[in-house]
Amino acid sequence: MPDTPCPRCGGPLGEHPARTRLTLDRDVRICTPCGTDEATRIARGEPPIPFGDWPIRAS
Numbered sequence: 001m002p003d004t005p006c007p008r009c010g011g012p013l014g015e016h017p018a019r020t021r022l023t024l025d026r027d028v029r030i031c032t033p034c035g036t037d038e039a040t041r042i043a044r045g046e047p048p049i050p051f052g053d054w055p056i057r058a059s
């Protein structure tokens with residue numbers, strides 16, 4: 001699956017995808033910027049973006 005997009009933002013997954021923190025088993029791969037965004041939200045005490053809102057759209 002060389003061109004699988006990031007399910008969170010629809011962008012390229014990249015060579016070193018992160019794993020979402022939304023699932024306990026963390027089996028969903030997301031791109032590095034999305035992984036960083038999730039980590040930032042958690043650090044700020046903000047709720048994660050739920051699967052239902054994926055893919056998020058950059059406005």
Ligand SMILES: [Zn+2]
Nearest residue numbers: 006009031034
């Ligand atoms: Zn992404």
